[in-house]
Amino acid sequence: MIEEKDISLERAVLIGVITKEQDEEKSKEYLDELEFLTYTAGGYAIKRFTQKMDMPNPKTFIGTGKIEDVRVFIEENDITTAIFDDELSSAQERNISKILNVKVLDRTNLILDIFAQRAQTSYARTQVELAQCQYLLPRLRGMWTHLERQKGGIGMRGPGETEIETDRRIVRDKIALLKDRIKIIDKQMAVQRGNRGKMVRVALVGYTNVGKSTLMNVISKSDVFAENKLFATLDTTVRKVVIQNLPFLLSDTVGFIRKLPTQLVDSFKSTLDEVREADLLLHVVDISHPNFEEHIASVEKILGEIKSGDKPTIMVFNKIDAYSAEHLDDDDLETERGARHYSLDEWKSTWMSKVGNNALFISALNKKNLEDFKKRVYDEVREIHVTRFPYNQFLYPDYDYEDME
Structure with a gap:
């Protein structure tokens, strides 16, 4: 276990499941790694929650009883973040956030955050931004306020276009722009490798x-x-x-x-x-x-x-x-x-x-x-x-x- 040394670290709980494909020992190994990821990102794992299931709950990842246990622990222990060991769907993330009322992350989101912290060069930052946009695209429903966008709708949407459709278009355009930027840098790096x-x-x-x-x-x-x-x-x-x-x-x-x-x-x-x-x-x-x-x-x-x-x-x-x-x-x-x-x-x-x-x-x-x-x-x-x-x-x-x- 990683010792808490800095009170500025975010207090988090880790949540995983035990299934036929992922037994108890394997689940523990993954949660050990998730704890190290949490520490690397600037957090401290206060407690782990696991549940044996045939498959994750499509609505809340874990069962209703277990999610209630997590909610109570979060309220009583000043927890700010709940981190799940597997990738959550947009519906799961939305439902869990409403129940726990704290920041909800999955393993993918956590790794993306670490990569965003560690990216030093323009190339690495562009690659991380592209990965973040690709992760965000299917999760846009109800998240439009997280995007950098002009206030008001004038010039921002076509006839009958909803906010979520506008946001998807913005992110798709950003993805295309980032891919083009990476292609340009790739060509420059290919020339550098050729010059060696x-x-x-x-x-x-x-x-x-x-x-x-x-x-x-x-x-x-x-x-x-x-x-x-x-x-x-x-x-x-x-x-x-x-x-x-x-x-x-x-x-x-x-x-x-x-x-x-x-x-x-x-x-x-x-x-x-x-x-x-x-x-x-x-x-x-x-x-x-x-x-x-x-x-x-x-x-x-x-x-x-x-x-x-x-x-x-x-x-x-x-x-x-x-x-x-x-x-x-x-x-x-x-x-x-x-x-x-x-x-x-x-x-x-x-x-x-x-x-x-x-x-x-x-x-x-x-x-x-x-x-x-x-x-x-x-x-x-x-x-x-x-x-x-x-x-x-x-x-x-x-x-x-x-x-x-």
Whole structure:
């Protein structure tokens, strides 16, 4: 649990459901992540509410009795925000707001808010604004006062056009404008990538908060913002790195997450061009996280969606200094010893052994095993570079170029 340290943090309750597709353990994992998202956005989770259901209530997401429990708790504990772990429909959001009389957010809305806070460049802000508009469009009924619009109706609507129809037209026009703006920036960035020549490109990918930016700072000796919060890095950063005498480009990309909003996947696909055009991927994994295998699956799923799942990849298991098998009660003799009890050596002998030379175990923060990491990356980049520039004898004096002829 995250400790409340700042009285300025918004007091929130978290709400999730337990279903056939999402059992109690899975629901807890998602709510843990939702709590971290809440903290990242500037809130503090006071209490969690869960309910077992075959499927969420189409009107209020949870049952009438449970929503009443939430309402009473909110009134008695000065809660300002209710956050739901799954995306709410416009009708659900409207109904819940009337009952609870506080700000109601869902996971998608929360992530969009974090992205809006973290966007530093004009490009990132444009992408976030596009995602927000796409999220807002189907939820406009009863929300027209939230939009920036001229007061009065003169010149704002056609004959017989209602306020909601006008608002939809405004948002659709804004979406079209933002898409055009992104296309222009995409062309400029494509030119920049083209100007980099044929240098080998390496991209850091992985779940959010696994240490990609910390690793980027250590390897490139740069100062990329790194923080123990989700989505600390939003804008893609590219640095020229030299290991021994071999230069290459290293990019740090936005972190992935489970239940990533569709709007963000769509609007940020252009940002992930750095991944699509990379020659080598470094898939960074926080091995100290109890659900790191699920994180790997989530990242691989998104890589597949952007047609990058078949690229040469090195698995970089980070935070080995923080890894511990003690997050379950080992003293409970009735608890079956499972994967979460594995030591690091035992993990290495599982499916990780099949990864072979493409699995590395490091601590970017404590710089542990970084020399092995650099050597492995150097060997891989060197092989790609030799294929691309087979006669560069200055870089590779020890290479047998006669075999290339």
